[in-house]
Amino acid sequence: NAGVTQTPKFQVLKTGQSMTLQCAQDMNHEYMSWYRQDPGMGLRLIHYSVGAGITDQGEVPNGYNVSRSTTEDFPLRLLSAAPSQTSVYFCASSYGGGVSYGYTFGSGTRLTVV
Amino acid sequence: SQKIEQNSEALNIQEGKTATLTCNYTNYSPAYLQWYRQDPGRGPVFLLLIRENEKEKRKERLKVTFDTTLKQSLFHITASQPADSATYLCALEAAGNKLTFGGGTRVLVKP
Numbered sequence: 001n002a003g004v005t006q007t008p009k010f011q012v013l014k015t016g017q018s019m020t021l022q023c024a025q026d027m028n029h030e031y032m033s034w035y036r037q038d039p040g041m042g043l044r045l046i047h048y049s050v051g052a053g054i055t056d057q058g059e060v061p062n063g064y065n066v067s068r069s070t071t072e073d074f075p076l077r078l079l080s081a082a083p084s085q086t087s088v089y090f091c092a093s094s095y096g097g098g099v100s101y102g103y104t105f106g107s108g109t110r111l112t113v114v
Numbered sequence: 115s116q117k118i119e120q121n122s123e124a125l126n127i128q129e130g131k132t133a134t135l136t137c138n139y140t141n142y143s144p145a146y147l148q149w150y151r152q153d154p155g156r157g158p159v160f161l162l163l164i165r166e167n168e169k170e171k172r173k174e175r176l177k178v179t180f181d182t183t184l185k186q187s188l189f190h191i192t193a194s195q196p197a198d199s200a201t202y203l204c205a206l207e208a209a210g211n212k213l214t215f216g217g218g219t220r221v222l223v224k225p
Contacts, residue, residue: 004157033213040122042217043158043203058212090157092213102148102160103213 002026006091006106013081013113021076021109023091031094032074033058033103034066036087043090049074081113116141118216120204125221127194135189135219137204144206147180147187152201152218161202162189194223 007022025032033048035058045058049068063085065077074093078085088110092103119138127133137147146165150158164171164180164187171178177190191198203218 035215040217043205043215045212045214048212056212059214092157100163102150102163103158104160105157107157108155 004091004093004104004106006089006109008109009107010110011112013078013111015081015083015113017081019078019081021078021089021091021111023074023076023106024072025074025091025093025104026072027093027095027104028071029093029095029104030071031096031103032068033092034064034074034076035090035092036060036085037090037108038087046076046089078111083113085111086113087111116208116214118142118204118206118214120202120216120219122217122219125219127221127223129194129196129223129225131194133191133194133198133221133223135202135204135221137187137189137216139185139206139216142185142206142208143182144208146207147178148205148213149176149178149187149189150203150205150215152203158203191221194221196223196225199223 004025030051034046035043044060047066049055088108091106094103117140148163149161152158162178164178175192179188201218201220205215208214
């Protein structure tokens with residue numbers, strides 16, 4: 001049981017490049033979310049999904065795109081990377097919105113945009 | 115505007131003592147509140163959930179209270195150990211099942 005798997009663990013991008021952060025879970029969780037974590041800012045919600053084919057915006061969605069074609073996968077796309085997107089990105093999943101068992105987080109992707 | 119506030123200053127505590135962390139919120143009416151632990155370089159780990167109709171919840175050496183009138187949750191670590199040193203995050207549900215986090219409080223337990 002792998003839980004939530006994020007790849008890559010580290011990435012350096014040049015300004016303007018695009019990339020996809022991968023997130024996969026094997027717990028059959030309906031809910032999946034993407035957060036970014038910056039020093040002094042805590043975790044901020046980027047996008048989330050309550051099931052395959054359903055996504056919605058969080059607090060800081062600009063510059064990011066998501067899709068949810070399967071229950072297992074929830075990739076996050078950076079359309080045109082900017083230095084302000086330098087951050088640590090966490091993917092999380094839960095059963096029933098975390099009402100009983102909370103969210104399970106991945107180990108994170110540390111992204112640097114130069 | 116909606117806010118979740120945790121003490122941003124680190125809490126230094128002697129081993130064996132009780133650490134008490136505070137989570138205050140404004141302009142939310144959460145059905146439940148969650149606490150997570152985060153170690154450096156790792157993702158948060160779920161610890162406890164308390165519902166709006168529960169006053170107190172315990173798990174081993176951890177205790178959480180939830181006062182919806184004061185809009186506050188307290189998180190206690192009793193008989194603290196150096197291994198409890200970490201950052202502790204509170205989180206609550208905003209509209210549309212969006213889980214929103216406070217900034218976290220770092221705890222350092224000294225032997």
